[in-house]
Amino acid sequence: MRERNLAVVLEQVVHCQPVTRARLAEQTGFTKTTVSNLLAVLESAGLVQDGALVQGGERGRPGIAVSVNGDGAAALGLEINVDYLAACVLDLGRRTRYHQLVTFDNRGRPPEAVISSLGRLAAEAVAAAAGQGLLVAGATVAVPGLLDRENGLVRRAPNLGWTDVPVSTLLRDALPDLPIPATHDNEANLAALAELWFGDGARHGGFIHVSGEIGIGAGIVMDGQVLRGAHGFAGELGHLVVEPGGAPCTCGGRGCLEQFAGQDAILRAAGLPAVTATTAAKPDGPIRALLDLLEHSDQRALAALDGAGRALGATLASAVNLVDPGAIVLGGIFSPLASWIRPAVEAALGEGSGSLRTAVPPVVASELAGNAAVLGAAGVVIERVIGHPALLLPS
Amino acid sequence: MRERNLAVVLEQVVHCQPVTRARLAEQTGFTKTTVSNLLAVLESAGLVQDGALVQGGERGRPGIAVSVNGDGAAALGLEINVDYLAACVLDLGRRTRYHQLVTFDNRGRPPEAVISSLGRLAAEAVAAAAGQGLLVAGATVAVPGLLDRENGLVRRAPNLGWTDVPVSTLLRDALPDLPIPATHDNEANLAALAELWFGDGARHGGFIHVSGEIGIGAGIVMDGQVLRGAHGFAGELGHLVVEPGGAPCTCGGRGCLEQFAGQDAILRAAGLPAVTATTAAKPDGPIRALLDLLEHSDQRALAALDGAGRALGATLASAVNLVDPGAIVLGGIFSPLASWIRPAVEAALGEGSGSLRTAVPPVVASELAGNAAVLGAAGVVIERVIGHPALLLPS
DNA sequence: CTATTTAATCCATACAGTTTACTAATATGG
DNA sequence: CCATATTAGTAAACTGTATGGATTAAATAG
The missing domain is CATH 3.30.420.40 (ATPase, nucleotide binding domain)
Structure with missing residues (x-):
């Protein structure tokens, strides 16, 4: 229950970027007390932060601007493509904090090799994020092919020459451990979602x-x-x-x-x-x-x-x-x-x-040009964090 | 919160028709106590009822079969079509309890007249249902045309000759008052949903x-x-x-x-x-x-x-x-x-x-032949009752 | 400087689901 | 036939979570 309410408040914060607690209470329907409590939890998880004072109405006490903490959690987007691998880190404010593209002719390379290269790229990205004070919450991988997401397989990726590759387990082994388990999705789907979230x-x-x-x-x-x-x-x-x-x-x-x-x-x-x-x-x-x-x-x-x-x-x-x-x-x-x-x-x-x-x-x-898929991949993680902030609570 | 949990339990009852409280507790993740309490609420609303004893495992006390109360709430489906008006009443067990089709050449008739005829049909249906001990919870109307559901308009129904008809308000006036407010939807959509729910x-x-x-x-x-x-x-x-x-x-x-x-x-x-x-x-x-x-x-x-x-x-x-x-x-x-x-x-x-x-x-x-749309309309109401049982609570 | 308005917090209360313990009803086995 | 195991359901105390009303805080108007 608290889990859901945390998500409701966090979503509202994300959509109305700098908001006061009073306004959040109006918009979510919670009482001001509840909003304060929930925000305290979110703040302790490093997801939101208090900002400057904000003059809401004509007169009266100014509110405290609450906004998403751009230096707390971050999202890692990864992309496997025919001729390159890419990684990017976005903070919860949706700013790009790291971006790396390595050309690589992945055609015909064994999936294990490709994914372990991706793992190295991911490790670098996580380290770079850590250097900026960011904690990478999770990762999503964009794959160019038909996926069977239920069984964690790449059914067919014609341009890579992959058939029935168990990405799910390969990724689990190759990627660094993160609070939220890694997911993967089709490149075209992620590009479309990037358009939704960032375009x-x-x-x-x-x-x-x-x-x-x-x-x-x-x-x-x-x-x-x-x-x-x-x-x-x-x-x-x-x-x-x-x-x-x-x-x-x-x-x-x-x-x-x-x-x-x-x-x-x-x-x-x-x-x-x-x-x-x-x-x-x-x-x-x-x-x-x-x-x-x-x-x-x-x-x-x-x-x-x-x-x-x-x-x-x-x-x-x-x-x-x-x-x-x-x-x-x-x-x-x-x-x-x-x-x-x-x-x-x-x-x-x-x-x-x-x-x-x-x-x-x-x-x-x-x-968004060619970056759509990686951005979308990172966006999936951001959406996941916003939708399930409880996953990042210091348990 | 209770609202949601009531829905969860009721949905589970609907899908597993005769279930014991113990099994419901397993499947929903609630404790047996909670399930008992929630079922008591649902029973008081006339949505579920206890049945015969059921021998679950090898030995042990037999459970009480809980099932949807077919004689409590009911759903009214209505349909406006080119050459007829139709109404049907389904109970929560998805059995047809009343069905009426009146041929009517609605082409060119003013929308007000058509809808007031529909209102009379609806009143008859509600009365017939009451005669069987059923309480009609709500109604949905199938309309053959393009709808603007946000504004409650029929944008165009070429075969009826309707343009920008405010069905929403017309229906509010013509239909009997029911616990759940009436809705309307496109005939093709409802037929498809009927296939989902009844086919x-x-x-x-x-x-x-x-x-x-x-x-x-x-x-x-x-x-x-x-x-x-x-x-x-x-x-x-x-x-x-x-x-x-x-x-x-x-x-x-x-x-x-x-x-x-x-x-x-x-x-x-x-x-x-x-x-x-x-x-x-x-x-x-x-x-x-x-x-x-x-x-x-x-x-x-x-x-x-x-x-x-x-x-x-x-x-x-x-x-x-x-x-x-x-x-x-x-x-x-x-x-x-x-x-x-x-x-x-x-x-x-x-x-x-x-x-x-x-x-x-x-x-x-x-x-489902020609009845798909009316059935789908009634189905919408059933889904709504199952998804929001709190709407029918004796407040 | 006081009244007023708005923001945020504090404390007691109510609600809802869990936990733990208990009763009820059946089958197994000596 | 009776003790025991097993499963179903209920009751009372407990815990976490949001609410409601009162309180404190900070600004403006006069």
Whole structure:
């Protein structure tokens, strides 16, 4: 019971950053006494701290500004990707306190080796955080693949070449011991959550975050949660069919969106070499080249993006009709390409979605660029701490 | 706090129907004393009742079977539809205790008139329930149209001819006063929930319920809840585009699924007269005629269903990739037509959904036929009573 | 300098669930 | 047939947690 009430108060503090105890009492419905008591507990756990005096009304005693303690607990986000490993530490004030990206060609490396490298990165991050007076409360790992979260497995991570890898146990062994046990989640889901927590996704009530990488995934966020589906495979936007009977896709189908708007397809249409195992080692390389062409108004490149945008918009129209998002957020490679791809996306979206709804949802570019997944991973830990502050109590 | 614990115990009773106090204590984590106390409260509210003795283990004192009181509280489900009004009363044991369907051509009738007719139907139902010793706890109304639930409006109900009707206030005036305030919801959503609660939708973890009527809607159920979307417009399966640039649709788009698998489209393809305002008055009339043709293996009718099934399957493939349901449930007119339409649906579904997932979700026919929406409406009330039993306490 | 307004805290009380002990009802086994 | 083990349920004392009203603290208005 106290556990829940601690969470209620802490959530309110987080959302209204500097608040007085009196205002918290109003908003939570607790009495001022109760709020004071709960805050005392949270303060002893290092989660909140008193600040300066604040003049609330016209006159009367000023209140004490309570805010989240940015130097207490911290969250560790980790990311395994095809060509790099990344770690970041966020404090409860959502400021980045540490960020590290190590390029690493993880293709074909045994999972154990990859995860022990990740463990070293995590240890460094925890040490760096400790050096800043921060206590890392927990960690979440972003993985690029289909997960079976119930059994703690990576079912398939095609780009890493992993199949049925027991990440859960591997992570338990490799990561440092933290108060809150480590979790892992799909990269696309975490990127979408990052948009919710750190981008401006929260303003739209639910949105679809399209994360274009080598494939095209989507994270569907509704009511502050990711839509996972019955088996955790929801959001496979890249395999919606654009052209029935079209070009064969790696998924076994034909005419999938990925064949029209995947990274390789766009590059090929723009006359650039497709990404291969060797050229991919340099991140952003191929997209950089594409941007150069676009900035010089290369006709072929512009046409490539128009085509990709139309295909993307057409499938998004289906998604809009089914899921009714408040916005479409373009993430991953579509984020830097947004200026060029958005017009076609919006056009196709407008044609394909019925007139029953008043307006087509806005299409916006993500501001988080490539860091979305790690940020989202750290965000999961922050949300967990805020939702279950009792986990960090000095027992 | 007690409120929550009452709900926990009651939910457990509902799910394990005849249970002893000792077993409830194990399952909920409360002590036996607490369970006894909470049950005493629930019993005084008429929600549960003690039954016969039950021999739990090998030996020892037999426990008292506690079960939901089928003669205490009851739920009233109401439905407004184009050509009828319906009401049904379910007890907490989910048995139908009263059911009434009045044909009524509601097209064009002023909303006030329709709702006051509904009010009379509701009053009769409450009286009938009282005659059986049941106390109606609350009511929910199924409405065929797009709702703005926040403001209590029917935004648009094309088949009724309603626009921006303030149902919330109209219902408050027309319905009898009940302990739990009346709510309303979309017909398709409620039908999907009925499948979850009264059909076998619960076995699949999340499903898509396709409700074919004059249009085609879908209710997406995930984690025991309907996916509503940012504006409550989710599930517009009927307006996913099957053939870009195809036949114009009432929604303003082109080549929508409704143009291939809507009731009118199927009837036309089968050589039957389309449904008009006059012929629709006889419910099931046109579908009955179609079934006759199908049962006599009429080639044109069979081909019509094959075509409709392929179109439906193709759009469902998109839905499967996006939402990853555990099953597809065919409801509304597709339920009686299931035997003929399912093969084509499954075929198209198999072609269009990638091989990343292990298997295509099963396509099953709903067993609830036309009553799904009313049942779902009553189910909402039951869920509400079970989730908030404190609302019915003798204060 | 006093009255007033607002913020935060102190102390006694009530509520709700746990603990511990006890009674009730059945089966096993000598 | 009676003692014992076993399981179900109840009763009384105990503990933690929030509430309510009174109290102290700090500012402004006059």
